[in-house]
Amino acid sequence: MEAKILFRRYILYTKWLGLCRPTIQSFDKWGTLKLVLSYVWFLIIHGIIWFYPIKFIVLLFNEGGNPERIIPLLAIISCFLGFAYAFSSVYFALTKHFEDFCKILDVHQQRFGILNKTTFIKRIDRLIPYFAMSFALLTSALLTAFVLHSKEDMASIAYPFDFSNLKNVVSVAVITALNEFVVMNHSILLEGLFYDMSVLFISEFAQQTKNVQNCINKFANAEVKNVTKFESSIEILRQQYISLVECFDHSNKILCHYLFGSYAAVIPGYCFMLYGITRDVLTAGETMYIAFVSLSHIALITMFTAMGAILSIKAHAPLDALMKIDLLSVTDKTVHSVNLFVSRLTGPTIGYRVYELFTLDTNTILAVIGTLLTYTVVMLQFSGSSNINNCSLNITVN
Numbered sequence: 001m002e003a004k005i006l007f008r009r010y011i012l013y014t015k016w017l018g019l020c021r022p023t024i025q026s027f028d029k030w031g032t033l034k035l036v037l038s039y040v041w042f043l044i045i046h047g048i049i050w051f052y053p054i055k056f057i058v059l060l061f062n063e064g065g066n067p068e069r070i071i072p073l074l075a076i077i078s079c080f081l082g083f084a085y086a087f088s089s090v091y092f093a094l095t096k097h098f099e100d101f102c103k104i105l106d107v108h109q110q111r112f113g114i115l116n117k118t119t120f121i122k123r124i125d126r127l128i129p130y131f132a133m134s135f136a137l138l139t140s141a142l143l144t145a146f147v148l149h150s151k152e153d154m155a156s157i158a159y160p161f162d163f164s165n166l167k168n169v170v171s172v173a174v175i176t177a178l179n180e181f182v183v184m185n186h187s188i189l190l191e192g193l194f195y196d197m198s199v200l201f202i203s204e205f206a207q208q209t210k211n212v213q214n215c216i217n218k219f220a221n222a223e224v225k226n227v228t229k230f231e232s233s234i235e236i237l238r239q240q241y242i243s244l245v246e247c248f249d250h251s252n253k254i255l256c257h258y259l260f261g262s263y264a265a266v267i268p269g270y271c272f273m274l275y276g277i278t279r280d281v282l283t284a285g286e287t288m289y290i291a292f293v294s295l296s297h298i299a300l301i302t303m304f305t306a307m308g309a310i311l312s313i314k315a316h317a318p319l320d321a322l323m324k325i326d327l328l329s330v331t332d333k334t335v336h337s338v339n340l341f342v343s344r345l346t347g348p349t350i351g352y353r354v355y356e357l358f359t360l361d362t363n364t365i366l367a368v369i370g371t372l373l374t375y376t377v378v379m380l381q382f383s384g385s386s387n388i389n390n391c392s393l394n395i396t397v398n
Contacts, residue, residue: 003102006122010193011098013129017185018045019087020094046088048182051175053080059159072276072290075269076157079293082265087186089257101250108247112240116203121196128192136184140177146285147176153285190258191300197251198307204244205314212237213321220326231334238341241318245350248315252353259304259354266301267371269294274379298372304352305368308360312351319345 004011014020021038056077060070109115147154151163161168161175215237219230273294276282282290322342327335352360358367 003105006118010125014189018042019186048178049087050084052179053077053084071272072282075272075290075294078265078269079297082261086258086261093254093257097253104250105247108243116207117200132185132188136181139184140180143180144173144177150285153283194255198311201248202311202314208241209317212318216321227331231331234334235337238337266297269297271375278379305364308352309362309365312361315350316345
């Protein structure tokens with residue numbers, strides 16, 4: 001199955017939502033007009049996305065009279081800046097690299113056969129747009145209702161509008177609903193793309209490991225060893241593996257921006273949220289809003305880290321089987337193929353790379369958990385010492 005057909009409905013929906021530019025040829029009828037309109041649509045959609053981080057940055061300066069409120073506001077700013085950067089970067093990445101990814105995936109299938117999970121991914125591809133639309137409508141409606149219900153608590157977050165008259169109330173409701181609808185749609189679509197590609201490559205790497213093990217076991221258990229056939233089989237498996245890694249690297253070019261924006265925002269967002277909650281400088285509505293944004297971001301990072309670690313494990317699994325080959329009983333060409341295979345497996349870590357800063361593997365799980373727990377303990381200790389100081393000050397004054 002061609003890759004474009006596999007992701008056809010998904011890509012069509014991303015184009016409607018301004019997450020990917022439509023393919024427009026210069027010789028198309030009205031091609032220039034279509035191109036201009038596509039960029040206008042991009043500016044509208046991403047203007048809605050960038051409105052919130054810019055709004056909260058402006059609000060940050062307006063809160064100068066209360067320095068303690070600045071830090072929890074940074075939690076929202078970091079989260080929305082991460083999303084805005086990720087969505088805008090993915091727009092250009094999808095536009096630039098998705099065609100190349102489809103082509104190299106098709107070449108791989110022509111050489112080594114149809115991928116295992118194509119039917120499953122096509123079914124998911126049909127459901128993601130409907131799920132994204134439905135869930136985005138639901139969350140935007142709930143968030144808008146919450147903001148309107150908690151007018152007094154959310155007065156600062158409604159900036160630059162207030163709830164003094166019907167016009168401002170409608171403006172707050174429309175902007176809140178539009179931003180949440182667009183952001184949630186983009187988030188679900190990119191999460192779906194990450195899930196699809198992860199499932200696809202996890203399955204392929206697992207199958208590759210199984211094929212390598214079967215080939216080695218069959219040769220080892222044979223009474224009469226056909227070294228020529230084994231030489232050919234190992235080399236074909238090595239080429240298939242290299243081709244699969246190349247396909248995966250192209251998918252990483254599309255997703256690395258989204259991963260960077262998510263990971264770069266989650267730690268500061270979580271720490272600033274804890275500060276605001278432990279210091280009691282937020283209203284009840286603001287606390288619920290900031291906690292929802294930050295914790296949903298942490299849930300997203302948890303999914304990325306877990307699936308990235310699983311993929312990295314599966315990608316390196318053939319190494320154990322290759323190390324069991326008796327190199328004394330095979331030809332020199334087989335030894336050369338095995339050495340090349342092992343060299344790639346023991347070389348640069350195969351997995352989702354985040355701007356070459358780090359790779360999503362099992363080490364990332366420990367790093368994320370350790371960082372979050374460390375900052376949680378620090379913030380709780382800081383809150384406790386602050387309360388003790390306040391009590392001491394009250395006793396002294398009395």
